[in-house]
Amino acid sequence: MKQQSRIHLLTVSLVVSALCAIAVLASSPVALAQQQSGLSISAGLAQTGEPRFFAIKDARIVPVSGPVIEKGTVVVANGIITAVGTDVTIPPEAAVVDGTGLTVYPGLIDAGATVGLTAEENAGPAGGRGRGPRSATPAKIYNGPQDRPQTTPWVVAADELNPNDPRIQNWRNAGFTTALVEPEGGIFPGQGSVVDLGDERAGNMVVSLRATLGIDFQLSGNFASFPSSLMGAVSYVRQVFIDTRWYQNAEDVYNAHQSGIERPPYDRTEVVVGNALKNNELVLLPAGDKLAIYRAIRLAKEWQIRAAMYGAQEGYSLSNEIAASKLPVFVNVNWPKMEKGADEDALTLRELRLWDRAPSTPAALSKAGVTYAFYSGGLSNPKDILKNVKKAIDAGLSADDALKAMTVNPAQMLGVADRLGSIEQGKIANLVVTDGDLFGEKTKIKDVFVDGMRYEVHEEAPPGPPGGKSMPMQQNNEGVQQ
């Protein structure tokens, strides 16, 4: 798209042939951007169509996993970081970027978003986590747990990716190279995938296919369909875990001795949830307010699952309890606030205190020794993520910890720390290049590398794509938000 160009290192003839190939696979705006961008890097030749060699030299490097390198070089080859340090040999085939005055960070991770999911049933707010029932689905009546209400754990985010979702570019421009993308809507909305926010084929974006199993205590919204109450929804999830374990055992017994034993009925939910448990996927439990935090701690223990909690905006008041539970936390940085025109008399001191203190949650969690990551939680403009993280810093969080909550922490929580989250040899080349401290008021993001592909970030972004065409997805989002 116009506001950012992908610089590639092909010869002119290769550009033409590559464009033909990419144009088939990717959207036309991408192809347009490539045409407009031209070749602006001084050196570097690709050997064939795709290999990419870069070196960013003389830059300030913040690896996160280790001490800051005040003046060093990062070498990237074929999407992987091959060297980082002060004394690094730059291979001759690499395109060299002069990093003087620039700072290189690991690509940021949004640990909970719907970026890249634009299927109609997921047309909720960008980056949400399990909110809103699936739209356009006619209200169905569920008569109890046996009907498996709002249950689609087999939906895997990676299978639903749309590389043309314009939000991918928006997120990338804000410094986010990776997201935990999660299906949303329902009690078991599906499984989350760790996705790199490039704009190639969907399959190229997937880093981890099945990272999380989402749970939300979503209600039917009416009095006719189960579950209509929070306690009903909790009891339903409890029954699903019981059923899943029953089926795992029954299946084992039956497979060993099929003759003469009553056949256990096949149930897709039990099989899929069972596999998720066997795969050690992180089970995400809602923990929006204090009550939900207590509940998540209780249920994770009762259900004996590898769980994490998400939301946690009232976590400032329960940081020690959270630490004792040893559950990792996904902190929603879409801080709650008073609605415009709210009836002041009806406001309670509890919610006012929550609005005031929510941004102090990360600092409190750090102090208590909790492992946590940030997610965008329904923010439609990804630039607000960093703005809101700055509010957490204003409320006492160290900048180092803030950075960790968008890099190494989510990588570790999502089981991809061997590949993502820091600038180290062997890791995926997801990088953010800035002209100053990431949290500085005037700092601009200059370049973003995703899987070793460079995406320039242009400062004055026009509101829409080239040609003044509307961006349907974003408009949908606004519509939902009103």
Place this chain on the structure above:
Amino acid sequence: MNATRTNAKMNALRALAILAVFALLPLAARAQDDSGITLIKNATIITITHGRIEHGSLLIRDGKIADVGTDVQAPAGAKVIDASGMFVMPGIIDCHTHIAVDGDVNEGSISVSSMANIKDVLNPYDVDIYHELAGGVVIGNVLHGSANPIGGQTIVIKLKYGAPPEELPFPDAIPGIKFALGENVKHSNFGGPVPRYPDTRMGVEETIRNAFTRAKQYQKDWADYNQRKAAGEQNLIPPRRDLQLEPLVEVLEGKRYIHCHSYVSDEILMLIRVAHDMGFKVRTFQHVLEGYKVADEMVEAGAGGSTFSDWWAYKMEAYEAIPYNAAVMTRRGVIVSVNSDDADEARHLNQEAAKSMHYGDLTENEALRLVTLNPAIQLGIDNHVGSIETGKDADLVIYNHDPLSVYAVVQKTIIDGKVYFDRNEDLANRAALAKEKQDLIEKEKNEGKPAPKAEEKENGEKKPAKKPSRKPKKSNATPQDAPQLAATEIGGAR
């Protein structure tokens, strides 16, 4: 709740909502944790079981009543409360409440919702708890709503406002389950988007019989499995645990109490018959407005009655209610309590109890038993609470007048020896809390607005005005559509 009553209470509720903000003292300050030893002295002590003690003293140690009498001295280090001219009685026990619940009190979608459990959604931060402490209530039987013939699992809690949810349940109290008969379970007074079985009183009975028939089969399946397993049989697939039937098996085994919402006498008799046929007991009939007609049958079935003082005619099945109900049932030998079913009503259960002296000539002590020892008996916790006796829990309320007087105002409410409500402290804190609220509102209002010029320079950035954006929903948020309102309404259903 009946619509008319709802309207009649609107003003009071509005006032309560405003007061709600004053109620949130720092919780640490609220639950004064003392040395564990407190002496309340010079009070009129209403023991319930052993008469009144004038100029009496009461010693609290480690959350229990350590001594009561006219000659109890304060040990060294004890905190002393001089209650001269005041009245101390056991904290009030409300046998039917819907406070302290996160989300809807009804899983109203299905006619047997026994898998739903109030224990999963206890809310110690519900400001209604604080309001009820201010009315002397210390224990509540938190019930699922009355939308289903067989409703959800229920729990007895101590009103420890602000404590972690795990600390609310009354230790070792036998858990309960809500049953309901009559208009609510048939959806007589409101229509859902989809009709739900049962639609008739016949269907209600059939629903209960059917559920227990299934529960018995389930019980048998497990017994058979355990027997075969014990006999050493290999390759057995166990029965599937069923969260709907498990609590009904507990009822059959006497491990869970039934608290049944009921109004008219023939339906009460119906459930007594079903219970007899199926082999379970009904612990209490709740509301039981026609209990005066079938008190003997209730006594024979071993069922208690938990009723209202003087509410009637707010719907068809309440037309034959009489304010003498509590007294008549008492005289016929039923264990009777007077409950609130309502966060507002619960704030003056002492007065509700007193009405039975006017309607039915109960004695002072009999009246107070309706909200202390009798509900304790009904909930199976009378060995620990409900009267002032050495060794019982120090759950107490201190009034400035006789609790049977309309002038009685609660001064302190104590649970397990800790002061959870203190009127003087409450009054002293109101101004500060009101100011904190106003300051926070101003801060919220200014959020997102351009900062004052001096600050703008300092920040180096002008904050853009934010677009209104949807507040992140809490995990338990529900669309407030019409059926949902109906669901809410039935929650406090009488």
